[in-house]
Every structure is written in C-alpha cells, then in structure tokens.
Amino acid sequence: MKLKILYGNSQIFKIALGIAILVIVYFASVFYKQMQNLESSVNVIANATETQLELERVLSTISIYETNLRSFIITNDSTYLEHRFLRKGEIELNFDRIKKLVVHNPSRTKDVDQLKKMIDFRFALFKETLLLAKSKNPDKSPLIAKLKESSDFTEGMKNYVYQTIDTESDKIKTHNDNHQFELQDSIISAFLLVLLSLLILLLSFNKMNVDISALQKANDELQYLNHSFNNAEKIAGFGHWKINLKTKKYFFSDNFFRLLGVQPNDFEPNIENFSKFIHPEDVDFVIKAHRDSLKNHNDTSVMFRYILPDGSIRYIWSVGSFTQNTSGDLIKTGVNYDVSNLYKKTLELEENNKKLQSINQELESFNNIVSHDLQEPLHKIQMFISRIEAKEMDLISDQGKVYFSKIKFSANKMQTLLIDLVNYSRALKGDKVFVKTDLNILLSQVLEDLSLNIADKEAVVTLENLPAIKVIPFQVEQLFINLISNALKYSKENIVPEISIFEEEIFANEIYENKIITNEEYCKIVVSDNGIGFPQEYANKIFHLFYRLDKDVKYSGTGLGLAICKRIVENHDGFIQVNSEPNIGSKFAIFIPRNI
Template structure:
C-alpha cells in the first residue's frame, strides 16, 4: 500500500529522474577522473624525482660550505672562502625550483618553508663559527662547541630532507595502489548503476501514463473550481479582467459583464468596447492612467463610473497589477469592485460631517457667549449686588435680606459654573503643545496662586519630589489647581487640611481599562488629603461631567472640577483614579506616560 502511494507521488519520481541523470553523470565523471588520475600519477612521480634531486643538491652545497669552513679553520687560507662560502645564490635557485615543483602540494610547501628556515639558521651558525675562527685569540673550546653544534644541526637538516623525500616516495606508491583498486572497482559499479538507471527510467515512463490520467481528472476539477469562482464573483459583486501585453488581447470574466448590466460575453473584450460604458467625465482620465501603466508597469487603483444601458450610474474601484504568465509574457490582471452603495454611504457621511462642523461652530459660538457675553452682565449683577450691600442693605427687611443673600449666592454659583465651562472647553479645543516641564516648579506656582485660600483654611501642603515631564503646561497647571482646590473645599470641619503631593515608583504593575501600567512606561504622581472623603463605590462617578456627590449645601461646586482633571489626563494619554474613605480622606493617583 505504501509503495502504491509512493508510486503516485510525482515528487518521488522527479527525485528518481534526478537520480538517474546524476548516475549517468557520475559514470562519465568516473572515467574522466581515471584518465586524469593517470596523468596525475606521472606528474607526481616526475615532481617527486626532481624534488628529491634538488633537495640532495641543497644538502651537497651545505656539505661543501661546511668542508670549506673547516679547511679555513685549519689552514687559515682565505681562498676557501672566496666566491663560494656564504653565498646563497645556488641554494636560492634550488629552493625556487623546489617551490615550483611542490606548488600544488600544501604539505610540501609547508615543508619547504621549514627547510628554508633551517637553512637560514645553518648559515647563521656558519657566520658565528667564522667570526670565532677569525678572532685574534680564538677560544678553542668555544670554537669546537660551535663546530659540534653546526655538525649536529647539519645532521638534523639531512634527516628532515630525507624524511621529506621518503614521504614523497611513499605517496607515489600509495597512489599507484589506489589507482589500480579504483579502476577495477569502477567497472562493477558502472554496470550496476547503468542497470539501476534503466530501471528508474522505465518506472518513470510508466508514471507518465499515470500522470496523464491524473491530469485529466485535475482538468475536470479545474473546470468545477472555475465555475465556483464565477459564482463567488457574482455573490461578492466583483469581476476580474486580464490584458496580455504581448498579444494585446483583453479578457473579462462573466461577472464583469454583469456589473455593466449585460449578459456574459456580450461584446468582444477590448479597450475601445469597454470605454463606451465609462462615464464621459471619467473616460479621458481612466484611459490615460491605464495606457500609462502599460508602459511603466506601475500598478493602478482607480475609482470611476460606469453608465449602464438603463441609464443608472455604477461606481467601481478598479485595481490592477502586473505579472508574467507561464510563457513569460507580461500580463496585467485586475479586479473591479462595485462601490456604489459604499459611495452613497460616503456621501451621506460627508453630509453628516458638514452638519457636525456646523454644530461645532455653534458650540464654539456658545463657548464665546459663555466666556464673554454671559460673564459681562453677570459681573454687572455682582457689582450692583455689592453696591446695594454697602449702601442699601440696612433699609431692606430681614426677609428681603434672605432673598438678597440667595441672589448673591446664585450669582456666585453661576460665575463658578461659567468659569468651569470655559476651563473644560479649553481642555478640548485648546492648543496642545507638549514641552518639558518641571512639575515641582509648576506646583510651586499653583500653591502661590492659591495662597489666600490656603491661608484661610490654615492648610499644610507637603510637596515632595516630582519629575520633569513633557506635558501641556497650562493644562497641567489647571489639573493641580483643581485637585488642590478640591482638597481645600472638601476639608473636614475644625480639621486643618493636610495635602501631600509627591511621585512614587509603581512597585506592582497596575491595570487600568485593560491596559497594564508599568514603572518603565509611566510616572505616578499622588495628591493625598485628609478631607471628608466619600464611599469608594462612587470613585468612577466623581469624574463624570456635572456629577456631584451628596455633600451638603455648605460644599459648593459645579461637578466640573474633576471632570476637567480627567479630560486633561486623557489629553496626555494617561490615567487618573482615586481611592477614598469617608472622614479619612482621598488619594488621587495620576499616571503620565514617560514618552509623550
């Protein structure tokens, strides 16, 4: 069963055919290698003989030089040294010949280099011995020792050279023996490999017949897939097209025609015929972009309109790119998407955006009214209230005074609300210029601005270390103003407010809105007070616009202060949370990114 599966596997037979070709190549290489091996054997024997001869010549010259030196020591006759001794010309010539002979043998090249060093040292001994012999009062013991050292080193050189010569001889013998063995073995191998190749070729031929049957089945399956793809085009609302740049032939899918409101293959696919259905205002642009792409091979992405036979408009997105087919011909293929419904929704969205822009303009006008037009009459009301209080309050009845007090309180509340609305608006539409800001220095300015309120409440503010952060300075100043004012406003009766502002390390990773907050990415800044606090279940509610907790009439507020704080922190891509307990106090934690 496994053999049948392998037999039907085309990849297996591709490998088998590759093996067969490799086998034939291997046989040819074997015979070629054998012929080269014979030539190589002759060259090796010749080189070895000549190398041996040259090495023996070098040893002979060294021996002659040694004899001449000894003769000079005995006779002091300078003729033994003239034109012969210490002249390395002959030896250098021998060594050059040896280097040429062993150039293709790295091991021998290394041996020759070592021999050259030995010769250098031997000549060094010659010079040292000669200097001792020529001295006015030569020390016979030192001279004899140097001669003995020279003689021993000469024997060492001879042993090294003969070892090299013997190694070359052994190598020739081994090469001849291996060559004979390989020649006999290759005949048997060649016969077996040829039989194996014929068997593989026979199986491959039989596999071709099987593949023809499989190809027919694959062709039937391909027809079915093509039918399925056409149905998919119809369901998804797109059609594909193709242009062969070599033959200048166009082809459109069935659903391409349906997008035009036509029956499949209603006309011969061509640029001229399809252009008849392109909207007159789009035809020049679309045609030019398409023709330019056929020259530059740049992909295209165009949106244009088709005019259907019934007069309806259809918006399409046409995307095309270039590739080469199996024949190596350049082909542009593309897809047309029906974008009519999406285009209509886009137009509707644009209309909605225009309406939103109009609403935003109205809101901007409202903001200007709040910040200027409403505050001006309010200031006048407060001014007249102040004048009446200073001059006419004694003539007003007690009941009237009560009403008058309520008028003043309402006016003050309205002013506070207008200021908070303007501040909130600034956090939304204000310039968001980030700059490096020393938060400790910034908080010092805030404390100075709130000094009268702090002194009135007899509050104690403990300011610890704060980082330098890239923030929107005026918004960050408003943040601390609101938080400190909040702590002063909601302090306990008969208890001096204590407010601590500091930064601390995030020891454990915190999670906020499913995002992990780590000390590596965020600064943590804490504002802690000993005020009236509130139940922790209201911790989220305090940051909602216009939301106030039930704190009694003596605690005034608009419900915008902490909402402004949250908006500012959001503008900095940070987080703010609070932990509170009634009659204990509240701790606000602000997390600001270290990289703005």
C-alpha cells in the first residue's frame, strides 16, 4: 500500500530518490576515502618493506666486506680486496634509495643519517685495519686490537640496523592489520553501495514501468476521448479549430472539414483555403473579425454562411477564445457550430410569434367585442325584459309568461357566459404586475362583494390568518370569487353552507409533477366547503374549459369558472388541486410560490 502511495505521488518519489542519491553519494565518498586509505596503507607497507630490504642489503654488504678483509688478513690473498670499492658504491646506492623511501618521515631520516655516519666510520675502520694488515710490523697486537674494535663497532651497528628493521617490521604489521580492516570495511561499503544502487535501479525500473503503464493507459484514454470527441462533433454538428500565434499554423478537426462538405484533410488548414467556402457577402467581415482578434487578442463570436461544394448554404456560428499551451505560446481555439436547423426554426418561431401576436390582437378585439359590442345589445334585451316584467306582465298569457321566463333565463345565462369569457381572456392575457398583498384584506373585499350571495344562502364563511405574498391582486380576487361562488352554488339543500379559507402547512409528502413541494418555497391556501362534492376521479377534468360535472339545470354555470381559477394560479407559477367526496364536500388547495 505504501509502495503504491510512493508510486502514485511523484513528489514523494522524487524526495525518496533524492534521499537515496544522497545516501549513494555518502557511501561513494566513504568508499573513495577507504580506497585512498587502502592505497596509502599499501604504499606505507611497500615503503617499509623496501626500506627493510635495503637495510638488509647494507648489512649484507658490510658483512661481505668484513669477511673479505678477514680472509685477506688470514691468507694475504689480494683477490679478496678487488671488489671493495664496488661494494662501497653499492652501499651508496642503497643509501640513496633508503633516503628516498624515508624522505617523508623526519625521524626515520635522522636514523638513516646516523646509520650513514656509522657506515662511514666503519669504512674508516676497514681502511685502518687494512693498513695495519699490510704493514710489515711483526707486532700483531695493534691489528688484533683494531679487528676487535671493528668487530665491536660492527656488532653495535648491526644492532642499530636491526632495531630500525624491527621498527619497520612493527610498522608493517600495524599497517597490515589496518590494511586488512580497511579492506574488509571497503568490501562492506562496496557491497552496500552496489546493493543500494541495485535497489534504486530496481525501484526506478519499477517506477518507470508504472509510469509507462500509466502513460499507456492515459494514451488509450486520450485516444478513446479523441474518438468520442470526434463522434460527438459529428453527432452535435460542430468542428473545432486552433491557430498558434507564434508559428502561424492552423489545425482543423475532421468534422470541421465535413461541415465544409469535404473529406478530412482535403486541403491545407489555413485562412486562405477556408475563406473560399464562406459566402461572398460574409467573407470580408468574417476575415476582418478574425484578424482583428488575432491582433488584439479579443474573443470572437460571429455568425456567417458557408457555400458547400454542392451549392447548398449552411448557417455557421463561430466562437473563439485565447489560451496558452505548455510552451507558453498563445493559442486561439474556436468551435464552429452548424446552426442551420436552429436558424430555420428561429425563423419559423419568429413567424409563429407574428401569427401569435396577430391572434392575440384578434383575441383582444374579441375581448373588446364581448366586453362592449355583445354586452350592449344584451343589456338592452335585459332592460326591455325588465320593463315588460314591470308593466306588461299582466297582459301576457300564461303560455307567454312561460316563454318570457325562458327568455329571461337565457339572457341572464348569456350575460354570465360573456362575463366569464371576458375574465378568462384577461387571465390568458396575464398582465403580470405582482404586488405584495395581504390576503386577509383582499378576501375581506371579496366577501363584501359576495355579501348578498352569502346572505341569500345563509352561509358561514371563516377566514383564518392568511399570509401576505406577492400576487396579481385583481386575478387573485377573481380566483377567490369563483371558488367561493362555486362553494355557494353547489351547497346542499337545508344545510347551512360552511366555507373555510386558511393557510395550511405543507408536509414532506406533498409532490407535484415528480417535484417535492416544501413549505419554504410555496404557500398553501385551502378553500374547503361542506357541499355536495363529487367523485375524486373527476378532480382533473373540472378544470377543463366548458366542462360541467353536474348537468342539472338547478346548478347554472358556464364551465369556465374553475378553468379561470387554474389559469390564474398558473399565471403565478403555481398549481391548484382538489380533493372531494360526494355528500361530504370539496377541498381546493392553491399552491403559490412565496418568492416570485
């Protein structure tokens, strides 16, 4: 797990690699120092050994010299004296080599100088002994005394030399022990250095494999994304392009070429070749906008037309912006969208809007006609009905009175229908001027307007504390007029109508069109009654235009009242629901957003 974290975090791996390199450098420096010490030990041992050898040679030469002298004295044979000068020269060479070997050792240099003096003195004794040996003096006692002196001096000199040799031997032994220790230490250091190097090599190799695998995976994903993006370009109908402002090189995607009606890479990507596809009326301003953008580094958004090789015209929307690549070069990247279908639909939409405006004007004219032209003759009819009813009723036959009653009923029904049509057209027009309104005050006015109807039914209307929210006042007033009138109209006979209007808390299980309704977002106003009610299966149908659930003539109506209510609530971005049960009553719930 820790190794995965190390591999996964390049920063941690770099730190670990840096520490490992420092450790290697440390071990390498220690190993180098040990090699230097080892080389120094070898040189010291070799120097001491060679010094010891040269001293042995000096003693050997002195011994030979002394032996030859004694042989000459005994035999009086001069051949024993032939090489005495040559051997002295050898001793001089030995001393020259010894001095070079001990040149960096001051104490040993003093010993060598002392030995040189002793050698010189010994040769002086050799010379004196030789002269006494060659003399014809019969008295041999001086010669014997000189020989004894020479022998004693030689013995002392040998002791001095052997003492020096022993010192060099001890030195060799000490350095040899140190050499062995340093050799073992160097082997351990070399082993650790090689082991650590191999470990770093393995870790680096493993990391390289991980990176290569990750790179291969990223490359595969990039190829997949590139393939997906190319497919997305074809499906969505767009192509992308870019230009490096430093190198002046363009790049067009495959679908960029396809939007031009050619195959990918049919021509070299550049502005000159691309401009051949732009509509002659658009080419100048498109090229100018593009070049000004490259000069001022401003983003672009232009719409123009292509002329494809088959002569068809396509509408293109091109947007471009600037960014920098990893090298720091400024890059302009753009996307060209084929908006031909959208452009055509926009034209169709504009045409439909014009038609809709014309229909709205016709609807407004109709509203005016209903409000004035149709109601004026109806008012006259009702006026003459009132006059006949007041002055001429006694002159009319019984059958005529029946006909007259039907005329009066139809005229009143016509007036109610015209009023409802006017109200519905006003709701459709939806002049949305929202004003924060206290619903308590608004409903008090509504009840004042309906006071005669309420008194006629002897109804009890209860208002509870209602909120103040932003509404279209005259529409909400019409909404409550319709709902209260509806409750009065469909009340049960011989039972006092009870109508309650109050705000109800919205619970968590309130859902409308798969959306959860919350108390923070919506205000819920309830209008409930104890009227005749209706089956719940008709809860949605009663809000349809001209839909009347009860066809009984005693319940007059136009089928527009609840449709107007639904439209008014929708004008407030709300919705209306109803729960009802026959002979129990109905409960209308109005949901209006608290913040419009």
